[in-house]
Amino acid sequence: MENPPQFSGFVEVRGAREHNLKDLSLRVPRDALVVFTGVSGSGKSSLAFGTLYAEAQRRYLESVSPYARRLFHQVGAPDVDAIEGLPPAVALQQQRGAPTARSSVGSVTTLSNLVRMLYSRAGTYPPGQGIVYAEGFSPNTPEGACPNCHGQGRVYEVTEGSMVPDASLTIRGRAVAAWPLAWGGQNQRDILVSLGINVDVPWRELPPETREWILFSDEQPVVPVYPGLSPEETRRAVKRQLEPSYMGTFSSARRHVMHTFASTESAAMRRRVQTYMIAAECPVCHGKRLRPEALAVTFAGHDITEFSRLPLKQVSALLRPYAAGQEDAQLAQDQPAQAIARQRLTEDLVARLAVLLDLGLGYLQLERSTPTLSPGELQRLRLATQLYSNLFGVVYVLDEPSAGLHPADTEALLTALSGLKAAGNSLFVVEHDLDVVRRADWLVDVGPGAGEQGGEILYSGPPEGLRNIQNSKTAEYLFRAASQEARQPRTPSGWLELNGVTRHNLNDLSVRFPLGVLTCVTGVSGSGKSTLVSQVLAETLAAHLGQGSVEQASGSQDEEDLGDSQLPTTSAHLGGDFTSLSRLVQVNQKPIGRTPRSNMATYTGLFDHVRKLFAATPLARQRGYGAGRFSFNVKGGRCEHCQGEGWVMVELLFLPSVYAPCPVCHGTRYNAETLEVQERGRTIAEVLGMTVDTAWDFFKDDPAVFRSLDTLREVGLGYLRLGQPATELSGGEAQRIKLATELQRAGRGQTLYILDEPTTGLHPADVERLARQLERLVEAGHTVITVEHDMQLVVGSDWVIDVGPGAGDEGGRVVAQGTPQEVAGTPGSRTAPYLALALGEVGFVDRLKG
Amino acid sequence: MENPPQFSGFVEVRGAREHNLKDLSLRVPRDALVVFTGVSGSGKSSLAFGTLYAEAQRRYLESVSPYARRLFHQVGAPDVDAIEGLPPAVALQQQRGAPTARSSVGSVTTLSNLVRMLYSRAGTYPPGQGIVYAEGFSPNTPEGACPNCHGQGRVYEVTEGSMVPDASLTIRGRAVAAWPLAWGGQNQRDILVSLGINVDVPWRELPPETREWILFSDEQPVVPVYPGLSPEETRRAVKRQLEPSYMGTFSSARRHVMHTFASTESAAMRRRVQTYMIAAECPVCHGKRLRPEALAVTFAGHDITEFSRLPLKQVSALLRPYAAGQEDAQLAQDQPAQAIARQRLTEDLVARLAVLLDLGLGYLQLERSTPTLSPGELQRLRLATQLYSNLFGVVYVLDEPSAGLHPADTEALLTALSGLKAAGNSLFVVEHDLDVVRRADWLVDVGPGAGEQGGEILYSGPPEGLRNIQNSKTAEYLFRAASQEARQPRTPSGWLELNGVTRHNLNDLSVRFPLGVLTCVTGVSGSGKSTLVSQVLAETLAAHLGQGSVEQASGSQDEEDLGDSQLPTTSAHLGGDFTSLSRLVQVNQKPIGRTPRSNMATYTGLFDHVRKLFAATPLARQRGYGAGRFSFNVKGGRCEHCQGEGWVMVELLFLPSVYAPCPVCHGTRYNAETLEVQERGRTIAEVLGMTVDTAWDFFKDDPAVFRSLDTLREVGLGYLRLGQPATELSGGEAQRIKLATELQRAGRGQTLYILDEPTTGLHPADVERLARQLERLVEAGHTVITVEHDMQLVVGSDWVIDVGPGAGDEGGRVVAQGTPQEVAGTPGSRTAPYLALALGEVGFVDRLKG
């Protein structure tokens, strides 16, 4: 084939076999926007990330450093025969786990550095104050940190109430909860006995000075301890100076808590003592984390902390006059150097902010911490930052950059991508959004199905050529008539009301959600959808239902670090028919576990049944192996070298850590004896290696296992292996596993399901399947509320609530609500035109398709 | 300016100010061979490495990893306003320090991996033996290592002779030298006294069983110790069971040595005890480091260790028939899988070896350890490896790739560079070799002088355009008449003979070196020049002169690690007028120190004088500051945060570690009080910041300081700062500092100076200056012998010894010797044609200039 003339050159791949890829050969142009499409599990990521990106990284880093070479030798290269013409690559990937590094919008974008320079060089100083260097404006440097709270913004205290939660208990009954558990606590009690303090009366009956001393003293008397003896006997022993068992050192409860907090290396210990501490705003910096000298410097009337709490849109508006050199001609005359610095820095800032605003992120603040951002927001932040990184000749590999983006903002995304291309780079993008797919210079369609049924190249070429590809699901959606027929909406069984909602940009908002139907909450990114649904609605209802926290279908509760939680203030109350709901479940895309130790089989519970089958085999019974023997999570049957992980972690400083197969069990996770036991010719490790489809066949006659497998197949996960580690599953796969787990439960009263952007990572064909599953839930009498951007799903819903009209301060209201058709006709809603388009309303189709 | 049509695009640099660069702006083409020229110290490296490479690395790594971003934030970016169109870069730099990672030719080139696969999959196994996996052929894996010596190839023993070097000493007189020094040794002596052993007779008079027990016992009796008492008093005290000072534990000398060796964390301790250990070949693997199973597998009759000791040229010849599929048709029929593996692997190996042979490295062996290679050999190895790395679209930045290369091999180097270019990469090369310079697609000439006098772009464009640039030293040499006039050679004052030289590829060779003149030893890379001159001649003469080791003008003796030293066997004896020589000095390009703690001022000794001047100032005297106060190497005056380094080291896993300025003293190295002392208005830190030129002016009236500075100026180092850390000096600068130090010494008898490739890193203009300095040494009655490739220097010498004709086994003989003119006329010498060319012999000029 001749190179189409518009491309400068090609990357040629031969024999790609990573994961499910079937010995693929293909070529994709450089200096172009190449989009990889295909249903979930078809192998797009295995090709774009697992093969092209991984190989580009490996080659470059190996050339740069012998250290990298050794690591890659251990970890292994992607399974591919040859790749030619492949430049170094940069991945802007959506993190499947949580981002590990503590960072903020300001640090990720490097805007904070510029702002600190701006304050240092062009801020307004109080008369007579010396210059504060840029680092002096960072709470993370010794120069900048508030000396009282060390830059934390808060101080931690203990009180009698926090350390003695139940004053009716005696000391022997563990009134002083803050003291260590086990021996350490007994020791303190015995010391108090030796000191003649009554440990057998309720705490509140002790004299105040005694309580004060026990809790807060800095003294550390060393006293003889007689652990076996009663208080009476101890008194006598002390008097007679009998030989004690040992000499014990007293430590007040505060001393113990503070000392442990400051010096323990055990995260669990630290967490334990934290529960006895109360955080309060630092009285010196008032939570602003900086030294007084730094906070005394202002720009446009704001100190730097206030500045970093403004929405970026406002920051940009505030800086624009300075960038244009319109402000304060006097300064330019008096202090030309300062004026020049100010003009240059603000100009640079304004230019960089413009990209962020274009990408629909103007509602964020510099201070916002990245763990509170959605993966899509974070990826767009990094994308915007790259536009200023000045890289040339690299391949950017992106993972669904449209995730979380309202259709209205897609154009800005495409502009950003074009910017990177114009700067001399190639773009390899895994994407489902048809608006993006349509704008590709080159399409690679992977399929036709998922897993074993996928892994082939259906098409590789300019988009138009896909039209004639028979078995491509992508072609089906990309070129089919644009509209979907409006469905007759269901009638709600009742209404749930949420009144007086106040959090983030929501201010005393009241909203009604229909029960027994499927509702989509729409609106531009930052309009307040997640705050309303995933936060306030979920928390308020959970509190009402007495679910201490929302039941995450994920099982694991996220730990909150103390320093983090500026706990959001909420006020909201329920109304309407909320009493008819008996359960609340959030089905999100968070991983079903964060280590290779969890997998689909353990998560869904089907592995319990499988293990029992193995324990019932003759050999297992003869050897006395119980079901526990077949767990890789406890000692006994597992390989002890990798402790049943099957993998060992290899630290790569400049890359996410990777896992290499365990050299002892070669990834089977079990020790040799355990693998001698077989169920109908298969070892437990082999069962974990089966796909759902294979296992479905194998376990036909074991109803307990079979039922789980059957549901997993129904949600389209037949291609997954039972033991596939949680860390290898995409967000969409994780979400569908959770859905399957839910679908499998028999009706436990009326449940409200909350889903936040469930279509992320899903091909239109997968979205159709998801819609069917949600309908099954509704048909079973449950309520489903989703936050959603994908019009394909919205069109098929029963009710739409459009939040907006804009983001941040410009959003937070209900702009439209009703059936999809009603909302499509509401003027002022930014969602309406797209909904209308999807519904096939004429006019819009012509305007938007172009 | 229009882009010349042949270039696809340009890298644009604006405002480069790194080191001495004077706010440069320039552009250089991508996908081309760009050569940076200029005299030493002009700023070529600051531009190519310090700016272009550093910035490319920073951008890419920052994009790849937030961790890298934090590091670069600390370390700082290159000082440049903007660079556009700059792809990611890979440096093939000559290491200024020693390579840190332990590696071999096989591992650096990754050929070892292939060879292990070849042995595993296509080796000849003894009947019945199971397969050995590739790792099983590496002594560095548990699977492969010989279990007896843990893959070391040698075992360590102690003997009476090694631990008691002088048997005439008493125990009190430290006969057992292997015991610890100081208190630990006294303790053992006191224990022996308590045990009733006579510590006051010569060791050899003790009964053999006693000696055996003291040295080798595994017993550890605990006995009362009476340190103050005499043996007689001790005896009585023991008898009476008097209260001892303490209870002491005996440890035999072997126990102490072995235990310390195995468990100490102090490198110094380990080195100390190593001196009492004797290495012997491992009796199990006979030094081959592998398990018997691995050694039982052969290929073409060699086990893998033997294989890795063959010269690469021979390896290639041996594999070629297999690669061509010509060997053993029977196998192809019987075991087609093995035959295919063998053919593929040997084919790949032969192709990769070809590049190494082309680059003149066929004489190396896979096993050869990289620290024994010259920097030029190592760089060419890495270059050859890159030809197989498949990188596309990167910039390779190289540092004088012709270093160590005979002119006959330059063509192969240019072919290798073209290969990288043809694969789609850009080449930025710092180079002095005019043959390479001539072949550039684009030249950047930096100058006109060094340091402050340099840092400007004299020319940037296609080579021909440099012809008309007035102040370019490069133009002067590149376009001047090709020949140099033959000088009348000096008459030797005598002859030094070296007979029966046997080492490496030299076998019973006899050579005569003229005394009192300048001799150049020439020959292709690997012919044996360094072995002859820098090793055998140097060592033999040093032994004769009683210089325990050769006086490295560098002062620091290289540490040899025990595991390393396959001590070369040498036999050679001196003859002729060797008695007239009274001193031997090697002036090499090794760094004058390996940390920023050493610098020119400390190395040359002039800093001692400067410190005395500061100690003599009134304030210093008033405060009682001695000269030591002004040292940054000892406590007192230095900054304790960085311990006087001025820098703190930052570890970068994928890059060489870097140094960032000390945050406390801001790089001044001194504490505030010390900096209050001034000598004529300058602090000690400011003096260290002066260039030699400035200091020369400042210290005009201090003869001791002035003399040093004057010589440094003479060797062309006027642009260096006094305190410039050793780690920032190029090899050429280090060598000239050493030369200056030598030139400064008054005649101390006749000295033999040995220089190994002194022109490396030198511009032709610098070579001319070097030649003058060497002549000064000769004129002072000394003898100079250099190993050299640069015909400019060879032509000007008095005598030439050409070693060869080829490399490795094909070299090792004296092919020609005589005056330059005589050697130029010797047929069979590969050097002759180039020498003739340089001497302006017609015919050659036409043939080679083309």
Ligand SMILES: Nc1ncnc2c1ncn2[C@@H]1O[C@H](COP(=O)(O)OP(=O)(O)O)[C@@H](O)[C@H]1O
């Ligand atoms: N790390 C992995 N190890 C093994 N199999 C994997 C891994 N990651 C993905 N897979 C499998 O490879 C196939 C393709 O997955 P993927 O490339 O993620 O598809 P897509 O990006 O199209 O959703 C699926 O069967 C998936 O389960």
Ligand SMILES: Nc1ncnc2c1ncn2[C@@H]1O[C@H](COP(=O)(O)OP(=O)(O)O)[C@@H](O)[C@H]1O
């Ligand atoms: N954890 C948080 N901390 C501070 N502000 C937040 C947080 N989460 C959301 N916000 C703010 O609340 C507003 C609504 O955000 P969000 O609910 O995430 O919108 P949506 O879900 O529609 O994208 C935005 O201005 C956003 O910046």
Ligand SMILES: Nc1ncnc2c1ncn2[C@@H]1O[C@H](COP(=O)(O)OP(=O)(O)O)[C@@H](O)[C@H]1O
């Ligand atoms: N790391 C460094 N820090 C400060 N100055 C340096 C450093 N490295 C080199 N220099 C100085 O910069 C100037 C140019 O040096 P360099 O770029 O190495 O020249 P060249 O490569 O042309 O020999 C010299 O004055 C040199 O001493």
Ligand SMILES: Nc1ncnc2c1ncn2[C@@H]1O[C@H](COP(=O)(O)OP(=O)(O)O)[C@@H](O)[C@H]1O
């Ligand atoms: N440390 C060493 N160990 C083993 N072989 C060596 C070592 N140094 C040199 N040789 C071998 O000796 C021969 C001559 O090498 P060398 O003296 O370095 O040549 P030249 O200096 O002419 O480049 C080559 O075959 C080389 O491989």
Ligand SMILES: [Zn+2]
């Ligand atoms: Zn504070």
Ligand SMILES: [Zn+2]
């Ligand atoms: Zn294991």
Ligand SMILES: [Zn+2]
């Ligand atoms: Zn051995």
Ligand SMILES: [Zn+2]
């Ligand atoms: Zn310091």
